[in-house]
Structure formats: C-alpha cells, structure tokens
Amino acid sequence: MATTHEQHGHDAHAHDDHAHHGPDKGIMRWIKTTNHKDLGTLYLFFSFTMFFIGGIMSLIIRAELFHPGMQFVQPEFFNSMTTMHALVMIFGGVMPGFVGLANWMVPMMIGCSDLALPRVNNWGFWILPFGFAMMLSTLFMEGGGPAGGWTMYPPLMLQTGNAFPFLIFSVHLLGISSITGAINVVVTILNMRTPGMTLLKMPLFVWTWLITAYLLIAVMPVLAGAVTMLLTDKYFGTSFFTAAGGGDPVLFQHVFWFFGHPEVYILILPAFGVVSTIIPTFARKPLFGYDSMVYATAAIGFLSFIVWAHHMFTVGMPLAGELFFMFATMLIAVPTGVKVFNWVATMWRGSMTFETPMLFALGFVFLFTIGGFSGLMLAMTPVDFQYHDTYFVVAHFHYVLVPGAVFSIIAAIYYWIPKWTGRMYNEAAGKLHFWLSAIFINLTFFPQHFVGLAGMQRRVPDYAVQFTDFNEVSTIGAFGFFLSQFIFIFNMLACCYGWFGRKQTAPARVWEGARGLEWTVPSPAPYHTFEDPPQLPASEVTGVHDAEATHH
Amino acid sequence: MNGLQRRNRNHWVRLLFVTAGMFGFGFATVPLYNKLCYAIGLNGRVANEASAVKPVAVDTSRTVTVEFLTTVNGGRPWKFAADQAQVVVHPGAMTTVSFDFANTQDHAIVAQAVPNIAPPDAAQYLRKTECFCFSRQSFAAGEEKHMPVVFTLDPALPRDIDRITLAYTFFDVTDVAQKN
Numbered sequence: 001m002a003t004t005h006e007q008h009g010h011d012a013h014a015h016d017d018h019a020h021h022g023p024d025k026g027i028m029r030w031i032k033t034t035n036h037k038d039l040g041t042l043y044l045f046f047s048f049t050m051f052f053i054g055g056i057m058s059l060i061i062r063a064e065l066f067h068p069g070m071q072f073v074q075p076e077f078f079n080s081m082t083t084m085h086a087l088v089m090i091f092g093g094v095m096p097g098f099v100g101l102a103n104w105m106v107p108m109m110i111g112c113s114d115l116a117l118p119r120v121n122n123w124g125f126w127i128l129p130f131g132f133a134m135m136l137s138t139l140f141m142e143g144g145g146p147a148g149g150w151t152m153y154p155p156l157m158l159q160t161g162n163a164f165p166f167l168i169f170s171v172h173l174l175g176i177s178s179i180t181g182a183i184n185v186v187v188t189i190l191n192m193r194t195p196g197m198t199l200l201k202m203p204l205f206v207w208t209w210l211i212t213a214y215l216l217i218a219v220m221p222v223l224a225g226a227v228t229m230l231l232t233d234k235y236f237g238t239s240f241f242t243a244a245g246g247g248d249p250v251l252f253q254h255v256f257w258f259f260g261h262p263e264v265y266i267l268i269l270p271a272f273g274v275v276s277t278i279i280p281t282f283a284r285k286p287l288f289g290y291d292s293m294v295y296a297t298a299a300i301g302f303l304s305f306i307v308w309a310h311h312m313f314t315v316g317m318p319l320a321g322e323l324f325f326m327f328a329t330m331l332i333a334v335p336t337g338v339k340v341f342n343w344v345a346t347m348w349r350g351s352m353t354f355e356t357p358m359l360f361a362l363g364f365v366f367l368f369t370i371g372g373f374s375g376l377m378l379a380m381t382p383v384d385f386q387y388h389d390t391y392f393v394v395a396h397f398h399y400v401l402v403p404g405a406v407f408s409i410i411a412a413i414y415y416w417i418p419k420w421t422g423r424m425y426n427e428a429a430g431k432l433h434f435w436l437s438a439i440f441i442n443l444t445f446f447p448q449h450f451v452g453l454a455g456m457q458r459r460v461p462d463y464a465v466q467f468t469d470f471n472e473v474s475t476i477g478a479f480g481f482f483l484s485q486f487i488f489i490f491n492m493l494a495c496c497y498g499w500f501g502r503k504q505t506a507p508a509r510v511w512e513g514a515r516g517l518e519w520t521v522p523s524p525a526p527y528h529t530f531e532d533p534p535q536l537p538a539s540e541v542t543g544v545h546d547a548e549a550t551h552h
Numbered sequence: 553m554n555g556l557q558r559r560n561r562n563h564w565v566r567l568l569f570v571t572a573g574m575f576g577f578g579f580a581t582v583p584l585y586n587k588l589c590y591a592i593g594l595n596g597r598v599a600n601e602a603s604a605v606k607p608v609a610v611d612t613s614r615t616v617t618v619e620f621l622t623t624v625n626g627g628r629p630w631k632f633a634a635d636q637a638q639v640v641v642h643p644g645a646m647t648t649v650s651f652d653f654a655n656t657q658d659h660a661i662v663a664q665a666v667p668n669i670a671p672p673d674a675a676q677y678l679r680k681t682e683c684f685c686f687s688r689q690s691f692a693a694g695e696e697k698h699m700p701v702v703f704t705l706d707p708a709l710p711r712d713i714d715r716i717t718l719a720y721t722f723f724d725v726t727d728v729a730q731k732n
Contacts, residue, residue: 116560179571187563191556221571225578237728240582243666244625244723246600251585255578318592318672 022527031126034118035527036103037420039125043100044413046128048489050092051406053136055482057085062444062478065471068463078461079147080139086150090267091174092132094401097409098270099124099181102209104420106185108518108525109203111194111534116187117180124180131173138163149459151256152227154241154249158234168231175220182216185209194517194533200294203516203542204287207294208273211301215262215269218305223259226252250315257308265304268400269297271368271408272339275361277516277542278415279343282358283350284513286544289342294543296335296342303332313384322381329379333372340369355511356430360411363403363438371399374449389459392452398445403438410437413492415511422504422524423495429487436484443477515542592676600667601686603679610644611707614714618705621719622651628724629656630663643677643705650700651684651720655691662729663722664688670717677706678716688725 023029023038030042060081064072073081103121107114115121138145143161146152152167160167189210193202202210229240230252239245241252272293280287287293309317309325317325343365352358374396378384387393418424447470452458456467463471494500506523517540521529618641620634631654641647655661665685669675684699691697705716 117564183564183567183571186567187560191559191563217567217570218574221573221575222578225575229579229582237731243721244664244725245728246586246666247582248585248589251582254585255581258581316670316672 032122034114034122036107036114036118036121037525037527039121040100040103040105041420042125043096043103046125047093047097047100047409050088050096050132051485054085054088054093055485057081057088058478059482061085062475064461065463066475067472068465068468070461073461075461076144076147079149079459080145082459083146083148083150084135084139087135088132089401090150090263091171091178092128094267094405094409095178096128098209098212098267098405099178101205101270101274101409101412101416102181102185105416105518106188106206106209107192108521108529109206109516110189110192110197111517111530111536112188112192113528113531115184116192117184120180121184124177124184127173127177131170131177134166134173135170138166141166151253151260152230153256154230154233154252155243157230158242164234165231168227171227172224175224178216178220182213182220185213186217189213194530194536196536200291200545201536201541201543203273204276204290204293204297205270205273207543208269208276208297211297212266212269215266215301215304219259219262219266222255223263226255226259250312253312253315254309257311258305260311261308262301262304264397264400265300267405268368269300271364271405272297274408274412274415275343275364276339278357278361278411279346279365280515280542281415281511281513282355282361283347283352285346285350286515287342287542288345288348289338290543291545292338293342296338299335300332303328303335307332310379310381310384313381314388326379326381330376333376336372340365340372355414356425356427356434357411357415359431359434360407360414363434364407364411367403367407367438367441368400371396371401371404374399387452389457390452391448391456391458394458395445395448395452398448402445403441407437410488416518417492417495418506418510419518419523419525421495422506422522423498423502424506424510425491425495426500429491433484433487433491436487437481440477440480440484444474444481445477447471447473515540602681602683605646605679605681605704608644608707610642612642614711615640615642616705616709616713617715618647618703619715619717620649620651621717623719623721625721625723628722630654630661630722631656632720632722641705643707643709646681646702646704648700648702650698652696652698653684653689653691653722654696655694658693660690660692660726661724662688662690662726664725665720665722668719668721670719671713674709674713674716677709678718679704679706685720688729690729 023035024032030038033039033042060073061078064070064078103115141162143163146157146160146163146167148157148160157164189202189206229238232238233240233242233247237245239247241247241249243249276287276293307325307329309321310329313322313325354362374392378387378393378396414425414430451463451467451470454467456463490499494502498504504524508522509519510523511519517530517534517536518525520534520540617638619638620636622632622634624630624632631652633652635650635652639647639649653663665683667683667685669678680701680703682700682702684701689697689699703718
C-alpha cells in the first residue's frame with residue numbers, strides 16, 4: 001500500500017530537493033508513472049487523441065448528410081459511425097478529459113501530494129488504450145462495427161456480428177477504469193485535504209468532482225451489469241431481455257438510462273466546477289453563492305437518479321409514470337438555474353477581462369443555457385412524442401456536450417496550462433480559436449433544431465430534400481469546427497514543448513484574480529507538490545461563504 | 553501502515569462494496585421489474601399462465617371490442633392468423649376465439665408465442681383460462697394447427713376502456729429448446 005514516493009517525501013529528503021525523485025527518463029516514465037501530474041497529462045493526451053478520432057467519425061456523418069441520398073458510405077457503416085462517434089466521444093473524449101483535469105488539479109487544490117491510490121491510478125489510465133483498441137478494432141471486422149446505437153438497445157443490438165463481444169468487453173474495461181478513478185478521487189478528497197480545508201472551503205471544482213465520482217461509483221456497475229446480461233442473452237441462451245423466453249427488451253432501456261442519465265451529469269458537473277473556478281478569476285470577485293452552488297450540485301446529483309425514463313417517453317409507460325418523470329425532469333431546471341444565475345451574479349459589477357479561458361467560460365454559460373432550454377422542451381411528455389429521435393434531440397445534447405462539457409475542458413486547459421508548463425499560451429491564437437469555435441459550433445448545431453422540429457430523424461443516412469439547406473450549413477460548420485481545433489492543439493503543444501521560443505516565465509499566480517492553493521506553487525508546478533500539508537491562508541480560500549463575501 | 557493509509561484503505565474497500573452492490577442491483581432489476589409489471593400490468597404484460605376465473609355476473613350494460621393482432625418474429629415464413637379480426641364481448645362473459653398456425657418450413661420447429669395487451673391499463677383485467685401462449689408449441693414440418701384461446705374480461709375493467717388489442721408474437725425457440 002505504501003508508495004515509496006510518499007515515504008521518501010516525508011522522511012528522507014529536503015522538500016526543495018527534487019533531483020532524487022524527479023521523473024524517470026524515456027518512455028518507461030509514462031508507462032510506470034504513479035505521479036498524478038504525469039497521469040493527468042496522459043489522460044489529457046489520450047482524451048485529445050479520442051476527440052480527434054471521434055471528430056473524424058462525425059465528419060464522415062456530416063459529409064454523408066451534406067446532401068440527401070447516399071453519397072459516400074453504406075448505410076450500415078453510417079450507423080456504425082453514429083454509434084462509435086458517441087462511444088468514443090463520451091467514454092474516450094469527455095470522461096478521460098475530466099479525469100485528467102481531476103488528476104492534475106484535485107491534489108494541488110486540496111494540498112496533498114498525490115491521489116490516495118497512485119498505483120491504481122496508473123492501472124486506471126492504462127486500461128483505456130486497450131479498451132479503445134478493442135472497441136475500434138471492431139470497425140475492421142467482418143460485419144463491421146456495432147451499429148445499433150451507443151444505447152445498445154436489444155433486440156437490435158443482439159443482431160451485431162463478431163463485433164458484439166468486443167464491444168461488451170471494451171465497455172467493461174472502460175467501466176473499470178472509471179470506477180477506479182472515481183474511488184481514487186473520493187478517497188483523496190475525503191481523507192487527504194490539508195488541515196483547515198473543511199468541506200465547505202473546498203474549491204468548487206473539487207466539490208463537483210466529489211459528487212461526480214459518487215455518481216460514477218453508483219451507475220457504472222449498473223451499466224456493466226446491463227451489458228453483461230446482453231452478452232449472456234446473445235451467447236448463453238438467457239432471457240433477461242429476450243421476449244421469447246419471458247424477458248422484456250423495454251427493461252434494458254430502463255436499466256440503461258438508470259445509468260445513462262446520471263452519466264450525462266457525470267459529463268457536465270465537472271464542467272460546472274471549471275466554470276465556477278474561471279469566472280471569479282476574471283471577474284475579480286469571489287464566486288457568488290458558494291453554498292448554493294454546492295447544494296445545487298448535490299441536488300442535481302440526486303435528481304439525476306429519478307428522471308431516467310424521460311429518455312423513453314414513447315415506449316408506452318402508464319400516464320402516472322410519464323407525469324412523474326416529466327415533473328422530476330423539470331425540477332432539475334431549478335438547481336441548474338441557481339448555478340447560471342450565480343455565475344451571472346459573480347460577473348455583476350466585477351472588473352471583468354476577457355482572456356481566452358474567460359471567453360470559453362462565458363461561451364459555456366450562454367450556449368449551455370440554450371441546451372438547457374431545449375432540454376426543458378424535451379422534458380414535456382406530450383411534445384416529446386413529436387421530438388423523440390429527431391435532430392432536435394441531437395441539437396439539444398450537442399449543445400450541452402460540445403459548447404458545454406468540451407468548451408469547459410478547453411477553458412480549463414487554457415486556464416491552467418501556464419501553471420502546468422510554465423509557458424504562457426498565445427493569447428491572440430486563443431481568442432481566434434474561441435471565436436471560430438463559437439461561430440462554427442452554432443453553425444453546426446443550431447440548424448439541427450429546425451430540421452428536428454420539422455421531423456428529420458436521427459441515425460438515418462438519408463433525409464427528405466427540404467432539409468438540404470440546413471444540413472449543408474450544418475456540415476460546413478462541423479468541418480470548420482474540426483479544423484479550428486488545430487489552432488488550439490498547436491498553441492498547447494507549443495506550451496508543452498517550448499516551440500516558437502516560448503520561455504518558462506509564467507509567474508506562480510498566473511492570473512491576478514486567481515485564488516487557491518495551486519497558485520501558491522511555482523510555474524511550472526514542480527513534479528512533487530505539497531509533500532507536507534501546506535497552510536491554508538484565508539486569502540486562498542475560494543469557497544467564500546456569502547456572509548463573509550459581503551463583509552470583505 | 554499509518555493512520556492515513558488505514559483510513560484510505562477502509563474507505564476504498566467500502567466503496568468497492570458499493571460498486572459490487574450496484575453491479576448486483578443491475579441484475580436485481582430483472583426480477584424486480586417483472587414483479588412490478590405483473591403486479592400493476594405495467595407495459596401491457598400479463599402473467600403468462602392460466603388464471604383461475606370465478607363465475608361472475610356478466611355486465612351486459614356495456615360492450616368491449618377485443619381486437620387480435622398476430623406477428624411472426626425474425627422473418628420466419630410461418631402463417632399465423634386470428635380466425636376473427638375482432639370480437640365484441642360483455643365484461644364477465646367467457647369467450648372462445650381461435651388462431652391458425654401453419655409451419656411452412658420443411659423441418660420441425662418449436663415456437664413460443666408472447667402476448668401483449670394495449671392499452672396497458674387493461675392488461676390486468678384480461679383473464680385467460682386457455683391459450684397456446686402458456687407453453688412452447690412444437691410443430692412438425694408442414695404441420696397446421698387450430699388453437700383456441702378462452703378469455704374473459706373482469707367486470708372491474710375501467711369504463712373508459714371500450715377497445716382492447718391483444719397481440720401475439722411467435723418467436724422461433726427451436727435452438728433454445730434443443731439445448732435444454
């Protein structure tokens with residue numbers, strides 16, 4: 001259990017002597033590392049690789065939909081693209097992205113030297129490349145990749161060919177990786193905070209990750225159970241979801257969305273934490289309503305468990321069920337509204353500046369709210385019968401996931417990259433990246449609201465000719481958005497590797513309005529930080545309670 | 553092992569138990585859901601076994617139309633049809649209807665019919681004393697079979713329901729039957 005790093009740090013070495021326990025040299029550093037910063041970096045690089053692969057898949061989808069009729073791909077391959085795009089982006093892009101941020105920032109924010117289980121952390125990461133190699137390999141198999149949608153509904157999914165067991169086992173692997181990461185985060189946050197950092201003094205990013213981790217522990221095993229039942233239904237003659245043997249395919253939808261709805265909050269709660277960190281920095285004011293932010297996050301976490309059936313209003317539920325899930329879903333708008341108003345109130349009369357992280361955070365607040373409103377429309381059972389499985393749904397969840405979750409990951413990286421690498425990113429390129437991303441993402445997804453309301457179905461490679469104009473706009477937007485991200489990648493790689501003569505000149509407190517323990521260590525952050533629990537000065541407490549804030 | 557490490561271990565072991573518990577919960581949803589469905593007729597599902605029906609007074613004050621739907625699953629070339637598209641019954645009256653099945657394939661098959669009732673609210677009021685769906689049916693190559701269904705509607709059926717659809721889907725379970 002005891003890691004040698006911790007022992008050394010505490011006993012043998014002077015704390016400013018990093019020569020003896022710096023990183024190993026060469027590739028083995030990355031394979032064997034148990035350092036939270038190394039693993040955070042690995043997670044982030046992995047995440048961007050997956051964003052790239054998933055992005056290519058989305059471009060194939062958009063190219064095919066540029067015009068009605070079949071252009072480039074076979075319908076079966078199109079369906080496997082929509083399926084794999086979702087799996088890659090959710091489990092390979094967004095989730096590892098946030099886990100990478102948690103790896104880097106949670107120990108530095110709460111003042112501990114590393115996560116509680118560093119070796120498990122290493123395993124948790126290295127499972128991922130194998131899981132995704134297995135999943136992506138199905139694209140080259142006879143019968144092609146899984147094409148029944150990422151929701152894997154039987155009986156359609158049970159018709160998948162050789163790809164099926166590979167898909168199921170890769171989902172198992174990704175689940176194991178997420179659960180180990182989540183357990184690690186919970187134990188670290190609850191047991192290893194520096195003295196004086198009470199729960200209600202934690203930075204909000206730490207709070208949102210704590211609740212996210214609990215959600216992961218609660219629902220990832222349920223998904224693992226559900227896909228295991230699919231596997232035995234297909235190969236071992238069980239009838240969990242097979243109607244002929246007394247099972248019910250609808251049950252799979254219930255079980256899947258019991259996982260799936262908390263999952264969408266797993267994808268967005270850490271984003272709330274990031275935005276709640278960045279907006280106070282650039283508004284130069286403490287976060288408005290810290291306590292209510294914490295309670296709102298917890299409320300969203302709780303409500304996420306009792307709204308799952310709003311994904312399946314059209315499946316034939318009793319009226320009482322439809323009403324319950326409709327009202328419970330609308331209830332989520334209350335804590336979410338609390339958050340949005342708190343962000344706006346934080347900016348109210350602040351001394352705002354608009355550096356790139358702030359631009360992305362503001363883009364998040366505005367565009368995520370649009371996605372929230374279309375979610376509210378979808379929550380209404382009677383109209384959902386019209387919207388169900390149309391591009392309106394596609395527009396909705398892409399608004400909360402791309403300018404929502406993905407913008408927040410980008411914002412977080414701009415915000416912390418000077419701390420990680422010691423090198424400032426290029427502000428002009430950052431601003432260009434923001435404006436291109438914001439314009440192209442709206443170009444991509446806003447028209448999809450209209451075609452969806454007009455009845456264009458999702459997951460179909462062809463469509464009626466009257467939808468052509470909007471789909472052309474959408475496709476142009478998608479290609480533009482994809483290409484714009486290369487500005488970001490080069491900007492960040494230049495910080496990592498010191499291209500264009502970038503020097504490690506970033507000060508410890510990169511942003512004058514930034515508060516928190518991570519800004520008390522030098523930039524770039526040393527390989528080992530907070531080997532001894534630091535003092536928590538009152539000035540670094542980001543979780544300022546309302547009463548205190550008004551007195552200051 | 554110092555205090556922090558012990559606390560950490562206790563904590564992650566607890567969380568591992570939660571993980572295992574939730575994995576089990578995924579499987580436990582199957583019996584829970586089935587119990588719930590049969591108890592309140594959720595999703596139009598009914599107990600697939602003969603009901604004990606007590607003689608009750610026939611409610612001649614109203615009539616209910618019962619329609620029949622037949623489906624063959626998985627593209628099998630069998631012929632499966634109801635002899636009557638619909639019947640008009642009084643709640644409480646015993647009614648016999650019949651279905652015809654023809655195995656048009658050149659080999660013996662085992663098939664299972666799965667019933668479903670719409671609207672779901674009506675499911676718990678439809679009682680069957682005889683049905684081909686209660687067990688697997690074996691058919692020789694080319695065999696044709698005439699199969700009766702005897703049912704009654706509970707007079708407690710809500711008055712706003714005047715039309716019920718009873719749907720049967722035949723599944724090919726030959727492979728499964730051979731394994732057992």
